[in-house]
Amino acid sequence: MCVANSIQMPRKQYLRLKEILKELTRLEYERLQIPFQSGFDYREWPVLKPSPDGMDVNLSFMEWGLIPSFIHTRADAEKFRKGYKDERGYHPPRLTLNAIGEEMFDKTSFKDAARNRRCLVLSSGFFEWRHMPKTGKSGKVLKQTDTYPYCVFMPGHNYFYMAGIYQPFTDTETGELIDTFAIVTKKAIGIMEQVHNIKKRMPVIFTEEDARRWILPNLTDEEILELVNKDLHKAYLDAHPVAKDFRTSPHPSAEVMYTELPALVK
Numbered sequence: 001m002c003v004a005n006s007i008q009m010p011r012k013q014y015l016r017l018k019e020i021l022k023e024l025t026r027l028e029y030e031r032l033q034i035p036f037q038s039g040f041d042y043r044e045w046p047v048l049k050p051s052p053d054g055m056d057v058n059l060s061f062m063e064w065g066l067i068p069s070f071i072h073t074r075a076d077a078e079k080f081r082k083g084y085k086d087e088r089g090y091h092p093p094r095l096t097l098n099a100i101g102e103e104m105f106d107k108t109s110f111k112d113a114a115r116n117r118r119c120l121v122l123s124s125g126f127f128e129w130r131h132m133p134k135t136g137k138s139g140k141v142l143k144q145t146d147t148y149p150y151c152v153f154m155p156g157h158n159y160f161y162m163a164g165i166y167q168p169f170t171d172t173e174t175g176e177l178i179d180t181f182a183i184v185t186k187k188a189i190g191i192m193e194q195v196h197n198i199k200k201r202m203p204v205i206f207t208e209e210d211a212r213r214w215i216l217p218n219l220t221d222e223e224i225l226e227l228v229n230k231d232l233h234k235a236y237l238d239a240h241p242v243a244k245d246f247r248t249s250p251h252p253s254a255e256v257m258y259t260e261l262p263a264l265v266k
Contacts (some may be wrong), residue, residue, distance in 0.1 A: 005034075007046060009029060020057055045061065049119050062181045066167050067096070067180045124158060185204065
């Protein structure tokens with residue numbers, strides 16, 4: 001699961017993907033300074049979109065929250081994302097910020113994008129919540145838990161790539177044309193099992209070599225799932241707790257210590 005992300009690129013930086021180097025323009029650099037963004041805002045996020053032959057990439061800004069091909073207007077997309085009532089009752093929201101990697105090819109919303117429109121989602125660090133047992137006044141452990149936000153990052157890297165899939169959306173009423181995307185997730189491994197310790201999910205995060213493979217055309221379903229399920233070495237990721245009000249902090253990724261919080265086992 002990944003519904004909160006950050007990207008903060010240093011100056012004079014290239015985006016590198018094996019043999020592909022993309023120098024950032026001043027405007028692109030400025031747009032790659034996002035200390036925190038919630039997926040539930042359904043705003044644009046920086047993504048590397050491959051050329052049709054997979055030999056090049058372009059920095060693109062896609063709307064986070066894949067809008068399936070069977071949705072045709074913004075009004076319908078709003079209902080799809082937030083739920084609605086009609087004469088048949090309440091229809092709950094359908095969330096497409098993430099696509100469960102193991103189920104992508106079974107879902108109408110995702111299967112065509114997974115086969116034909118894979119992309120790379122940029123991140124400098126994403127945010128997840130760790131749940132810890134809560135003790136009541138009587139000393140008994142309660143069903144309710146205390147939650148602590150964490151920033152998860154890749155040490156020594158200014159940015160890294162998450163697996164994404166994208167879907168073009170055209171509003172048939174206004175003519176608006178955009179690309180929308182979802183982050184592909186997998187079963188949590190390593191420290192992510194300790195951080196996201198209830199649902200135990202995590203975004204699919206690639207080494208540079210596997211990121212390059214992800215955007216190649218004509219991969220088989222088996223090859224795609226192999227990349228989704230490939231374990232990232234535990235040393236690639238680290239995490240630290242952040243302030244509980246990190247969403248509104250000028251430095252949401254800054255480490256904060258909680259004396260009552262056990263350290264992660266690395």
